[in-house]
Amino acid sequence: MNRAQEIYLVCSHELRRTLRSPKAAILLLLYALVATLAGLAFMHIKGFVGDTLDTTAGLGLAAEEADLYRKAVALFFGEGAAAHEWLFQVSPFLLFFYKFNLFFLPALVVLMGFDQISDELQTRSLRYLAPRIHRESVLFGKLLSQLVLVVLLITVMSLGALAFSDGAAKASWSVSLFGMLRFGGQTLLVMLAYLGLTALFSSLTRTPLYALVFSLCALIGLWLMGTLANFDSLTFLKWLTPTTYEPLLFSPQPLRLVGALSAYAAFTAIFLGGALLRLRRCDL
Amino acid sequence: MTSPSPLALQTDGADATWATSASTSTPVLQIEGLTKRFGSLTALDELALTLAPGETHGFIGPNGAGKTTTFSLIAGFLRPDAGTIRITGHAAGEVAALRGVLGILPQDALLPAKDTVGSALTFYARLQGFSRADALAEAKRWLEKVGMSSSWGARCGTLSHGMAKRVGIAQAFLGNPKLVLLDEPTAGLDPKSAHQLRELIREVHDAGTTLLISSHNLNELEALCDSATVLERGRVRTQGTLTEMTSALSQIRIQIASDSFPEEALRQLWVVHEFTFDRARRTLAISLTAGLDSPEAGIAEILKFLLQAGVPISGLSKGQGLEASVISLKG
Numbered sequence: 001m002n003r004a005q006e007i008y009l010v011c012s013h014e015l016r017r018t019l020r021s022p023k024a025a026i027l028l029l030l031y032a033l034v035a036t037l038a039g040l041a042f043m044h045i046k047g048f049v050g051d052t053l054d055t056t057a058g059l060g061l062a063a064e065e066a067d068l069y070r071k072a073v074a075l076f077f078g079e080g081a082a083a084h085e086w087l088f089q090v091s092p093f094l095l096f097f098y099k100f101n102l103f104f105l106p107a108l109v110v111l112m113g114f115d116q117i118s119d120e121l122q123t124r125s126l127r128y129l130a131p132r133i134h135r136e137s138v139l140f141g142k143l144l145s146q147l148v149l150v151v152l153l154i155t156v157m158s159l160g161a162l163a164f165s166d167g168a169a170k171a172s173w174s175v176s177l178f179g180m181l182r183f184g185g186q187t188l189l190v191m192l193a194y195l196g197l198t199a200l201f202s203s204l205t206r207t208p209l210y211a212l213v214f215s216l217c218a219l220i221g222l223w224l225m226g227t228l229a230n231f232d233s234l235t236f237l238k239w240l241t242p243t244t245y246e247p248l249l250f251s252p253q254p255l256r257l258v259g260a261l262s263a264y265a266a267f268t269a270i271f272l273g274g275a276l277l278r279l280r281r282c283d284l
Numbered sequence: 285m286t287s288p289s290p291l292a293l294q295t296d297g298a299d300a301t302w303a304t305s306a307s308t309s310t311p312v313l314q315i316e317g318l319t320k321r322f323g324s325l326t327a328l329d330e331l332a333l334t335l336a337p338g339e340t341h342g343f344i345g346p347n348g349a350g351k352t353t354t355f356s357l358i359a360g361f362l363r364p365d366a367g368t369i370r371i372t373g374h375a376a377g378e379v380a381a382l383r384g385v386l387g388i389l390p391q392d393a394l395l396p397a398k399d400t401v402g403s404a405l406t407f408y409a410r411l412q413g414f415s416r417a418d419a420l421a422e423a424k425r426w427l428e429k430v431g432m433s434s435s436w437g438a439r440c441g442t443l444s445h446g447m448a449k450r451v452g453i454a455q456a457f458l459g460n461p462k463l464v465l466l467d468e469p470t471a472g473l474d475p476k477s478a479h480q481l482r483e484l485i486r487e488v489h490d491a492g493t494t495l496l497i498s499s500h501n502l503n504e505l506e507a508l509c510d511s512a513t514v515l516e517r518g519r520v521r522t523q524g525t526l527t528e529m530t531s532a533l534s535q536i537r538i539q540i541a542s543d544s545f546p547e548e549a550l551r552q553l554w555v556v557h558e559f560t561f562d563r564a565r566r567t568l569a570i571s572l573t574a575g576l577d578s579p580e581a582g583i584a585e586i587l588k589f590l591l592q593a594g595v596p597i598s599g600l601s602k603g604q605g606l607e608a609s610v611i612s613l614k615g
Contacts, residue, residue: 009410128404132379
């Protein structure tokens with residue numbers, strides 16, 4: 001049996017275990033809550049800006065209103081967004097759904113995976129696995145199962161959002177579909193870093209509760225770093241926070257886009273590398 | 285339980301290098317100079333041990349002696365500070381090479397609470413390389429052997445301690461591994477279950493599996509094992525076959541029909557390690573000198589001496605169990 005098979009077996013077992021447990025239902029509920037919040041935010045903003053948002057930017061908006069809308073989108077998606085004409089044609093609901101996902105999904109990822117390793121360390125049930133498969137296969141198998149769950153959640157809810165946005169906007173299906181795929185892919189990329197972070201804190205402690213607290217503290221810490229980076233003397237901190245790179249994913253400059261992709265790959269690698277190192281060296 | 289042991293008895297052998305008999309087969313387990321420290325505490329100090337195929341070896345010692353540490357090192361749960369462990373020629377921790385070769389019942393590991401017994405065992409069998417159908421059959425086979433078939437669909441978290449222990453034993457035997465480590469296998473089991481488990485261990489032993497068993501129940505180890513290691517504070521106190529261990533320091537009890545006997549002359553006999561005399565019962569408890577080639581010859585020597593001294597002998601009982609041997613060691 002090679003490592004890929006080991007990872008597959010752990011992943012499929014973990015998925016079955018999660019889907020049979022109340023945890024999956026709770027997660028779906030939480031995610032639905034996030035989606036509802038996104039919907040409410042959309043409705044609120046729609047009411048504030050006006051019905052003009054229901055029409056696409058390039059199709060009949062007055063120049064002044066279109067300019068206002070572009071500024072609003074640029075505010076949320078970075079200056080690079082201006083280069084993407086499709087972004088202004090996508091339903092505003094999808095745009096806000098994407099932003100809400102980026103805000104709430106990290107917490108959801110933490111809630112989903114904080115006990116993936118720490119619980120096995122606490123109960124020592126890892127001792128039943130260790131003589132049979134490599135420790136890293138346990139880590140990657142569990143991570144993959146979390147990733148599959150995230151993909152499923154994003155897919156199901158994005159399809160729902162797409163269906164809803166079609167009624168709320170006049171954007172073409174192809175543009176909306178492209179937007180959904182791009183947003184989904186980007187969300188997944190960002191979530192990989194947070195999955196890695198969760199795996200790291202889950203490996204660092206033998207108590208699931210501590211893993212949860214530390215992971216949430218880390219999320220808050222990253223957010224704080226992003227805020228502190230607004231001070232001139234602490235600007236460098238912004239490069240240490242994953243949120244900094246989110247707008248760069250829309251950058252028209254290939255170098256910046258590659259930089260953002262590399263940053264998320266680096267965050268994921270660092271977090272997972274730490275988890276792997278810890279799991280390899282720790283006494284079971 | 286008569287398989288030949290490669291061990292030769294060594295007492296207080298913590299710093300000794302280990303002599304093995306001329307066994308032609310590759311050892312299933314070979315440990316040399318194994319040392320593990322936790323901070324300033326040396327949990328295991330220069331342990332050496334070699335187990336031949338099919339041998340059942342007991343680990344004896346008080347709490348904190350290093351038994352579980354040894355098991356954890358062999359299983360790869362801990363990393364040694366010094367020394368080597370080879371299992372069928374492979375280093376401990378070589379997962380790919382040892383998959384299906386090593387089975388273990390950890391002492392304090394809980395089964396995954398949310399899994400059903402059936403899914404957990406099938407999963408472990410799958411990880412050992414069984415196909416889905418074979419894993420299912422193997423899991424059912426061993427669950428039946430430990431008398432837990434009716435608990436197939438029960439969640440592991442709902443099992444009693446004894447039931448969980450039996451499921452743990454089933455997972456250790458999945459796939460008939462060459463070496464099985466059983467850490468306190470009957471602790472917490474009711475007498476009937478413990479008896480059934482001992483029968484199962486005998487069955488596995490007879491099938492040629494090498495077993496390493498840790499237990500505080502010395503009578504149990506005496507019934508199951510070919511050889512044993514006595515650990516104390518991480519050091520080997522004594523190690524050898526059970527026959528050697530129980531006879532080397534074995535006792536004979538001689539009942540005499542007299543209140544006196546030539547005590548000093550008896551003490552001078554080379555086959556006598558030490559003795560006590562219970563005057564009320566007129567019973568001599570004599571410990572034989574360690575390392576006698578033939579304990580029986582030693583007994584004959586003592587009887588001859590007493591008869592020649594005119595001491596009337598009214599009864600004789602020979603030997604002591606492993607428990608008495610270990611207690612005399614600790615004393």
